[in-house]
Amino acid sequence: MGSAGALRPKQPRNTWLTGAAAAVMLFLYAVARAIAPWSPKRGAGLVFGVAATVVIVFEMAYPLRRARARPLGTAQRWLQAHVYLGVLALLAVLIHTGFRAPGGLMGWSLLLLSAWTTVTGLVGVWLQKWLPAVMAEGLRVEALYERIPALVQHLVEEADALVVNASDALERFYTTEVRGRLAAVEPSWLYLLDVRAGRERALEPFRRMITFVDPEEKEIVNDLMTIRMEKMDLDVHYSLQGVLRRWLIVHVPPAALLMALLVLHILAWAVY
Amino acid sequence: MSDTSDRAALRQRYERRMQLMVPAEADLLARQALFAGIPEKARPKVIEKVRRYIHLVRFEEGDIVLREGEYSDSAYYVVEGGAEVVLTRESESRPLLRGGAHVPGAQRPGARPEAAAFIGRGAAGLSGTVMLSALPAELTTGNKTLGPGEIFGEIGALSRYPVSATVRARNPLTVLQIRLPGLRMLLASSKDFKKSVEERYRQRVLARHLRQVPLFARVEDAFLEDIKRRAELVSFEPGQVIAEEGSDADAFLLVVGGYVKVSVRAGSSDLALTYLRKGDYAGESALLLEDQWPFALQALEHVEVVKLTREMFRAVTAAYPDIEDELWSQAVARLKARGALKRNPVSSEYVQMAMETGLIHGESVLLIDLATCTRCDECVRGCADAHGGEPRFVREGQKYRRWLVPTACYQCTDPVCMIDCPTGAITRQVGTLEVTIDQPTCIGCSNCANRCPWGNIIMVEKDEKRADGKNVEVATKCDLCLTRPEGPACVQMCPHGSAVRISFKDLDRVTSTLT
Numbered sequence: 001m002g003s004a005g006a007l008r009p010k011q012p013r014n015t016w017l018t019g020a021a022a023a024v025m026l027f028l029y030a031v032a033r034a035i036a037p038w039s040p041k042r043g044a045g046l047v048f049g050v051a052a053t054v055v056i057v058f059e060m061a062y063p064l065r066r067a068r069a070r071p072l073g074t075a076q077r078w079l080q081a082h083v084y085l086g087v088l089a090l091l092a093v094l095i096h097t098g099f100r101a102p103g104g105l106m107g108w109s110l111l112l113l114s115a116w117t118t119v120t121g122l123v124g125v126w127l128q129k130w131l132p133a134v135m136a137e138g139l140r141v142e143a144l145y146e147r148i149p150a151l152v153q154h155l156v157e158e159a160d161a162l163v164v165n166a167s168d169a170l171e172r173f174y175t176t177e178v179r180g181r182l183a184a185v186e187p188s189w190l191y192l193l194d195v196r197a198g199r200e201r202a203l204e205p206f207r208r209m210i211t212f213v214d215p216e217e218k219e220i221v222n223d224l225m226t227i228r229m230e231k232m233d234l235d236v237h238y239s240l241q242g243v244l245r246r247w248l249i250v251h252v253p254p255a256a257l258l259m260a261l262l263v264l265h266i267l268a269w270a271v272y
Numbered sequence: 273m274s275d276t277s278d279r280a281a282l283r284q285r286y287e288r289r290m291q292l293m294v295p296a297e298a299d300l301l302a303r304q305a306l307f308a309g310i311p312e313k314a315r316p317k318v319i320e321k322v323r324r325y326i327h328l329v330r331f332e333e334g335d336i337v338l339r340e341g342e343y344s345d346s347a348y349y350v351v352e353g354g355a356e357v358v359l360t361r362e363s364e365s366r367p368l369l370r371g372g373a374h375v376p377g378a379q380r381p382g383a384r385p386e387a388a389a390f391i392g393r394g395a396a397g398l399s400g401t402v403m404l405s406a407l408p409a410e411l412t413t414g415n416k417t418l419g420p421g422e423i424f425g426e427i428g429a430l431s432r433y434p435v436s437a438t439v440r441a442r443n444p445l446t447v448l449q450i451r452l453p454g455l456r457m458l459l460a461s462s463k464d465f466k467k468s469v470e471e472r473y474r475q476r477v478l479a480r481h482l483r484q485v486p487l488f489a490r491v492e493d494a495f496l497e498d499i500k501r502r503a504e505l506v507s508f509e510p511g512q513v514i515a516e517e518g519s520d521a522d523a524f525l526l527v528v529g530g531y532v533k534v535s536v537r538a539g540s541s542d543l544a545l546t547y548l549r550k551g552d553y554a555g556e557s558a559l560l561l562e563d564q565w566p567f568a569l570q571a572l573e574h575v576e577v578v579k580l581t582r583e584m585f586r587a588v589t590a591a592y593p594d595i596e597d598e599l600w601s602q603a604v605a606r607l608k609a610r611g612a613l614k615r616n617p618v619s620s621e622y623v624q625m626a627m628e629t630g631l632i633h634g635e636s637v638l639l640i641d642l643a644t645c646t647r648c649d650e651c652v653r654g655c656a657d658a659h660g661g662e663p664r665f666v667r668e669g670q671k672y673r674r675w676l677v678p679t680a681c682y683q684c685t686d687p688v689c690m691i692d693c694p695t696g697a698i699t700r701q702v703g704t705l706e707v708t709i710d711q712p713t714c715i716g717c718s719n720c721a722n723r724c725p726w727g728n729i730i731m732v733e734k735d736e737k738r739a740d741g742k743n744v745e746v747a748t749k750c751d752l753c754l755t756r757p758e759g760p761a762c763v764q765m766c767p768h769g770s771a772v773r774i775s776f777k778d779l780d781r782v783t784s785t786l787t
C-alpha cells in the first residue's frame with residue numbers, strides 16, 4: 001500500500017455515514033442561523049456545544065474499551081466510532097463558535113486543542129494504516145518491539161561465531177566494516193520514506209568481499225550478508241514500530257488538556 | 273482439599289506410576305503370544321527393534337489404564353491380571369467426556385452462537401466432516417473383562433480417535449504398553465497381528481465409521497455389512513504415494529485416519545489442490561468417468577484408508593442414485609478446482625503452506641494480518657485480561673507473506689497434546705473445539721507441551737512451592753476464552769480487525785481470507 005492508499009477508509013460505509021451526519025449538521029446550522037442571530041451561549045449554538053461536549057467525553061472514554069467493549073461489540077468498532085465521532089466533534093465545535101474566531105484565550109485554547117487533537121488523531125490513523133502495510137511488504141523479518149535489542153544482540157553473537165576461524169582478511173573485513181553496524185539498533189527517520197533505504201549501499205562491501213575470499217569462505221560472507229539484512233529489517237521495525245507507539249504523545253496529552261479546559265469552560269458558562 | 277495438596281498428591285501418584293513403568297525385557301516379550309506371528313528367524317530382531325517402544329506397566333486394582341474420551345498413542349497387551357472395560361450409559365455422562373471435535377456449532381452443548389464468527393467455522397467447513405469420536409465403538413453399555421493375551425486401545429491409537437471406553441484394573445494388572453511406533457512396527461512385522469487388528473477394526477468399528485460418513489448415512493444396514501466385509505483396509509507411511517496422477521483407477525478410497533495431499537502436475541511442479549482428512553474420500557471422479565486418476569494422492573502422515581473396489585463402488589451407485597448424484601457433484605467440483613488451479617497455480621500456495629506447516633490440523637488457528645496490524649499488542653493484553661493477567665499466546669511465530677501465525681494453540685482436530693496426560697487435566701468436551709487444561713489438576717509434567725509439535729503449550733511457573741523447593745509449573749495454552757460469551761479476546765480486542773481465527777477444515781475460507 002502506498003502512502004496515498006492509506007487514505008482509503010477501512011469501512012467506507014462509516015465514511016459515508018459521517019459525511020451525511022456532517023451535511024445534516026451544517027444544514028441545521030444554516031437553518032438556525034437564518035432564523036435567529038447565532039450565539040454559542042443559547043439556542044442551536046448551545047445545543048451544538050453540548051453535543052460536542054458529549055462526543056468529546058465519549059472520545060475520552062476510548063481507553064475503557066478493554067473493560068467495556070461489549071456494548072459496541074469489538075475494539076474495531078470502538079476505534080471506528082472514536083475516529084469518525086472525533087471528526088464530527090470538531091465540526092460541532094466549529095458550528096458552536098458560529099465559524100467565528102473565539103473572543104478570548106480560553107476560546108482560542110479550546111478551538112486550537114480541538115483542531116490539534118483531531119488532526120493528530122487523523123495523522124495517527126494514516127500512520128497506522130500506512131506503516132504496517134509497508135513493513136509487511138518490505139521486510140522479511142517480524143519482531144516484537146521490546147525484543148528487538150535482544151534479537152540484535154543475538155545476531156551479533158551469531159555473526160561473531162561465524163568468523164571465529166575465518167581467514168585474517170575476512171576477520172578484518174568483519175571487524176572494520178560489519179560488526180560496528182550490527183552492534184546496536186540503529187533507528188532512522190529515513191525508513192519513513194523508504195523501508196529499504198540504504199540497503200544496497202550496506203550490501204555493497206559484502207559483494208565486493210565475496211570476490212576476494214576463498215570458495216569455502218564465500219558461504220560465510222553470504223551468511224554475514226543475510227545477518228546484515230536481518231539487522232536492517234530489525235532497525236526498520238524499531239524505527240517504524242517506535243513511530244506507531246510514540247505518535248500518541250502528540251495526541252493523548254493535548255486531548256487530556258482539552259478535557260480539562262472543557263470542564264473549566266462548562267463551569268465558567270454555568271457560573272457566569 | 274486445597275489445590276496445592278491436590279496437585280502434590282497427583283504428582284506423587286504420577287511419580288509412583290513412572291516408577292512402576294519399566295522397559296520390557298526381551299525374554300518376557302519373546303514369551304508373549306503377541307509376537308508369535310512373526311517368523312521365528314526374524315523374531316529376536318523385531319523384538320529388539322520394537323522393545324524401546326514397549327514398557328511393562330503395573331496397575332493396582334481399580335487404577336484407570338485408559339480414560340473414556342481421552343486420546344492415547346498406545347495399545348495395551350494384558351500380561352497378567354484382568355482389566356475391566358467400563359462404558360457409561362450415553363444418557364449419563366456423554367457430554368462430560370473428552371474428545372470429539374467434529375460437531376457442528378449448533379449441535380455443541382453450551383455452544384456460543386454469537387462467538388461463531390470468532391472461531392472461524394463456516395458452514396462450508398463442516399460439509400463432509402464426520403463425528404467419529406467418543407462413541408461407544410466396541411460396546412453398547414455395561415462392562416467387559418479382558419484377560420491375559422488380550423489387547424486394547426490399538427484402534428484408538430492407530431486411528432487417533434478418542435478412547436471409546438474407560439479401562440481399569442480389575443485386580444493387580446500387568447500390561448505391555450506399546451507406543452504407536454512400536455505398534456506400527458508390529459503391524460509391519462507380523463501378518464497375524466495385522467490380520468487380527470484389521471479384523472477387530474472391521475468387526476467393531478468400520479460399520480460405525482462408514483455410517484458416520486455422510487455419503488453412507490442412508491445406506492441400508494445389510495448393504496453396509498456387505499461393504500464392511502469386503503472392504504480392504506490399507507495403511508500408508510508418511511510420504512507414500514497412494515495414487516499416481518494418470519494411473520488406472522481401480523478403487524474408491526475413504527480416509528479413516530491421517531491426512532492425504534491431493535495434487536496435480538503442472539509442468540515440472542506438483543501443485544497442491546487440497547487435502548483429505550478423516551471422512552473424506554477420493555476416486556469418485558475416475559470411477560464415474562471410467563478414466564484415470566485426475567490427481568495424485570500422497571500420504572502426509574500415517575494414513576489409514578478403506579478401499580472399495582470398482583465393483584463395490586458400482587454396486588453402491590447402482591443401488592443408491594442419490595449417492596451417485598452426490599458423487600457426481602463432488603467429482604465435478606474437484607475437476608473444476610483442478611482446472612482453476614492449473615490456470616492459476618499461485619492459488620495452491622497457501623494450501624501447500626498449510627500442509628507443510630501442519631496448519632491443516634488446526635480447527636481454530638489465530639492469524640494476524642501484518643499489513644494492518646499496528647503491533648499495539650491489544651490482542652495480547654486482551655488475552656491476559658481474560659486469563660487472570662497471564663496471556664495464553666505469544667505474538668511471535670512463522671510469517672507467511674503478510675500473515676503471522678503466532679504461538680497460539682491451533683485446537684487441532686486430533687490433539688496429540690491430550691495423549692499421555694497422567695491426571696486427565698487436559699480435556700476437550702464432546703462437540704467442542706476448545707482443548708483446555710484444568711490448572712488445579714495439572715502437575716506440570718510437560719507431557720502435553722513436549723508433545724505439541726508447534727510449541728503452542730507453554731509451561732508457566734506459579735507462586736507455589738513443590739516438596740523439593742522448586743516452583744510449581746503448570747501447562748498453559750489458549751482455550752479460545754471458553755468463559756467469554758464474546759469469544760476469543762485476541763480477536764475481539766484487535767482495534768484493526770487484523771486478528772482472525774480460521775479453521776483449516778474450511779479451505780475456501782482459508783484461501784479467501786489469506787489471499
